[in-house]
């Protein structure tokens with residue numbers, strides 16, 4: 001199997017006015033992914049709190065489920081008062097998770113919701129603590145080399161010191177940016193103990209690129225670093241731990257500037273890019289669920 005895995009992740013913030021056009025963006029994406037042969041290998045992060053996909057976009061969800069795409073939740077906490085309060089965050093994120101779980105239950109889909117991405121890649125110990133209590137185990141918020149604000153001007157993340165090309169890693173609430181996560185283990189007998197690498201509740205799958213039009217220079221650089229340096233687990237991780245590149249964009253990015261209709265050009269760009277990624281870069285497309293399975297062979301949860 002290819003050692004280069006590519007994750008298409010769509011953050012379902014449906015930021016266009018008309019519900020009909022919102023639905024159309026989702027349908028267009030389903031169609032273009034099907035045409036590119038990646039059905040079942042896509043990840044949808046649902047912003048259920050702001051856009052109620054379980055109410056207004058049922059047919060989209062049904063189709064994504066039928067294909068076996070991965071469903072995760074995408075909660076934007078931009079409007080929430082600072083400093084964030086764990087219970088408030090938990091309540092907010094619980095509401096969206098419950099609605100999606102109820103939707104799956106009604107359709108007798110026995111899937112657990114384990115995947116989460118914070119709005120604007122927000123990274124805060126309080127938020128991870130809430131997500132942990134809600135049963136989330138896989139996050140995808142770290143954006144190496146970048147820093148950003150949320151839509152309300154709050155600092156969302158600062159990952160400027162995290163190198164490009166890193167592979168998924170484990171972390172807990174506080175140490176989300178420690179891609180070299182290690183804990184000190186007290187020796188029970190003489191000669192034992194020491195540093196134990198890569199433990200943590202969450203599996204973090206870093207984001208490679210954000211935006212519809214992929215920066216291929218970054219993809220090239222990412223692969224070059226990833227395939228040269230073994231960041232993940234020196235001495236413990238076998239050399240065949242795949243390189244992962246996670247692409248993130250939004251359904252509204254295929255809408256024309258005026259926000260009234262879908263741009264054919266932008267839809268075509270998606271299939272062209274996927275073709276280049278497959279043919280020139282030898283990527284295999286995987287859903288987050290599939291990627292996690294590959295990673296767990298190398299990063300078993302030791303907690």
Ligand SMILES: [Zn+2]
Pocket residue numbers: 011013074076118119120
């Ligand atoms: Zn978002």
